[in-house]
Amino acid sequence: MVNHHKLKSLWSVIYDQESRVFEGACDSLERACQKVSRQGSAGDESWYQSAIVYCLYVDRFADNFEGLTKRLDYLVDLGVNCLWLLPILDSPMKDDGFDVRDYYKIRPDLLDSDDPNPKEFQNFLLRATELGIRIIFDLVLNHCSSEHEKFQEALSSPTADARNFFIWRDSPDHLKDCRIIFQGLEDSVWSHDENSKTYYLHRFYAHQPDWNYANPEVLLQTLEVMLYWKIQGISGFRLDAVPFLWKEEGTDCESHFKTHAILKFLRAAMDFVEPGTLLLAEACQPPHELISYFGSGDEVQGAYHFPLMPNIFLALTQGSSNPLAKVLSQEVTPIIPKNCTWFSFLRCHDELTLEMVSPEDKELLNQAYCKDTDWQFRNGGGIAARLADLLNFNPCQILLANALMLTLEGVPVLYYGDEFAMANQPESLKEFERRTGKRDSRALVRGRIDWKKIENQLSKPESLPSQIFYPLKEMIWTRKNHFSTLQGSVDFLEASESLCVYKRRISQDREILFLNNLKSTEITFSSTDILEGMDLINQVKITIPIKLAAFQFLWLQISSN
Numbered sequence: 001m002v003n004h005h006k007l008k009s010l011w012s013v014i015y016d017q018e019s020r021v022f023e024g025a026c027d028s029l030e031r032a033c034q035k036v037s038r039q040g041s042a043g044d045e046s047w048y049q050s051a052i053v054y055c056l057y058v059d060r061f062a063d064n065f066e067g068l069t070k071r072l073d074y075l076v077d078l079g080v081n082c083l084w085l086l087p088i089l090d091s092p093m094k095d096d097g098f099d100v101r102d103y104y105k106i107r108p109d110l111l112d113s114d115d116p117n118p119k120e121f122q123n124f125l126l127r128a129t130e131l132g133i134r135i136i137f138d139l140v141l142n143h144c145s146s147e148h149e150k151f152q153e154a155l156s157s158p159t160a161d162a163r164n165f166f167i168w169r170d171s172p173d174h175l176k177d178c179r180i181i182f183q184g185l186e187d188s189v190w191s192h193d194e195n196s197k198t199y200y201l202h203r204f205y206a207h208q209p210d211w212n213y214a215n216p217e218v219l220l221q222t223l224e225v226m227l228y229w230k231i232q233g234i235s236g237f238r239l240d241a242v243p244f245l246w247k248e249e250g251t252d253c254e255s256h257f258k259t260h261a262i263l264k265f266l267r268a269a270m271d272f273v274e275p276g277t278l279l280l281a282e283a284c285q286p287p288h289e290l291i292s293y294f295g296s297g298d299e300v301q302g303a304y305h306f307p308l309m310p311n312i313f314l315a316l317t318q319g320s321s322n323p324l325a326k327v328l329s330q331e332v333t334p335i336i337p338k339n340c341t342w343f344s345f346l347r348c349h350d351e352l353t354l355e356m357v358s359p360e361d362k363e364l365l366n367q368a369y370c371k372d373t374d375w376q377f378r379n380g381g382g383i384a385a386r387l388a389d390l391l392n393f394n395p396c397q398i399l400l401a402n403a404l405m406l407t408l409e410g411v412p413v414l415y416y417g418d419e420f421a422m423a424n425q426p427e428s429l430k431e432f433e434r435r436t437g438k439r440d441s442r443a444l445v446r447g448r449i450d451w452k453k454i455e456n457q458l459s460k461p462e463s464l465p466s467q468i469f470y471p472l473k474e475m476i477w478t479r480k481n482h483f484s485t486l487q488g489s490v491d492f493l494e495a496s497e498s499l500c501v502y503k504r505r506i507s508q509d510r511e512i513l514f515l516n517n518l519k520s521t522e523i524t525f526s527s528t529d530i531l532e533g534m535d536l537i538n539q540v541k542i543t544i545p546i547k548l549a550a551f552q553f554l555w556l557q558i559s560s561n
Contacts, residue, residue: 004026014213028227048280052079053084053412058110083136089105096432137229141239155195165215168193175201182378260299281302287332308344343410345415347415352383370383387401393421428446428447526544
């Protein structure tokens with residue numbers, strides 16, 4: 001039986017009182033608990049802390065779920081044990097699936113049938129489980145598609161109950177502190193409905209109306225969607241745009257305390273069904289603000305460390321470890337609950353995000369990396385380019401960047417194609433513009449993989465894909481075999497500004513020393529405390545001092561003092 005006490009207290013924070021809607025939520029939980037328990041629980045509640053995450057669009061990676069199932073062996077060989085599926089739910093695809101039309105259906109273009117319980121998806125989940133790969137996918141909590149049946153019902157009748165599922169005002173003069181997220185793509189957060197002569201709220205595109213969480217039916221709807229997919233076998237959810245859930249006059253409608261109560265309620269519900277169900281928050285905020293989403297270990301378990309991403313590029317640009325040491329200091333990155341973890345990436349599925357750096361550093365990064373006007377996203381707030389494009393297809397720099405991601409803070413997230421230096425695809429941008437009428441630069445990094453071409457290149461050692469794929473695969477497996485869970489602080493050592501050196505403790509008597517030459521010239525590392533270490537990647541003993549070539553890195557296991 002579900003213990004209702006915690007759920008009741010959280011519900012009362014959000015809605016002040018219990019209601020029939022709350023009772024409906026409890027009933028849904030009871031049914032879900034029985035169904036999930038019959039399938040059996042994997043048991044490891046902290047599995048995500050040792051994950052190697054691979055992020056992909058099913059259609060761009062492998063056409064459909066049948067094709068993705070056939071590619072799972074490739075991902076296992078690479079070392080992946082968690083697959084993050086970018087939007088897979090039914091959508092008109094005006095925002096690459098982040099505009100959900102039906103939360104209970106897989107996109108038909110990803111299937112060979114229109115079955116409401118498609119065998120291709122079930123076969124995919126079964127095969128992934130057999131191979132030890134956890135599956136999480138994007139769940140868009142803040143908004144839906146304007147083609148969602150609830151919104152269509154709301155448009156058709158100004159008196160319809162469905163209108164209360166969205167946010168309406170008689171003029172666009174309300175919620176004045178509610179900022180436009182898509183600067184340069186939208187001019188307002190309000191759009192006019194000619195039928196009702198009122199305005200509806202949308203934090204993103206106008207075709208993505210925001211849900212009204214002040215209506216408890218909306219929260220119940222979200223819970224039931226999560227339970228439905230949990231029963232199918234999903235291990236967790238990447239919760240899209242979570243800071244914006246609760247809207248209230250007189251606030252900026254971001255990170256409201258009731259937003260946190262909603263997330264705590266959903267976490268408590270998932271813990272009842274299966275502890276360890278991952279809730280991963282997409283909240284683009286500085287770490288000292290973002291830690292509020294961990295609560296006291298009772299809200300989300302994972303969140304993206306957004307500022308680490310641009311600071312890795314800043315370190316490479318400046319040839320200095322200072323940006324990394326600063327962003328990972330406790331003044332910037334506070335200690336988080338033990339059952340929680342950061343997730344890190346070199347660039348996300350959208351862009352190289354520049355929101356978390358100073359205006360001066362933003363200008364520097366744009367000058368260094370935004371090499372084409374088509375790459376500019378959100379009026380200079382981000383750079384939409386793939387890793388290989390950003391780093392000039394230099395294999396040494398690309399591998400060094402990955403080495404930093406794999407050994408600094410958090411669970412690493414690989415973006416599909418980056419493991420073999422996939423490039424921007426301008427034709428993808430043109431296709432998106434033809435389909436939607438929007439010139440959204442993020443489409444550049446969402447191209448399709450030509451597997452015949454890639455497999456041919458991977459068979460040639462001299463090709464750039466080979467020069468990236470095989471060393472990166474070796475790094476991933478070294479991490480999995482020797483330090484799969486990196487918890488605790490990153491201890492930066494005094495070496496030289498361009499030689500980035502830090503230690504991570506693996507056990508009471510084991511530490512790993514990570515050496516990273518951020519310069520394009522040779523540099524020597526010497527130490528009076530460390531005389532030798534085991535090169536974990538090549539499995540050879542290294543004597544200190546040692547010379548590191550341009551952009552070279554070493555992972556040395558040393559004995560703790």
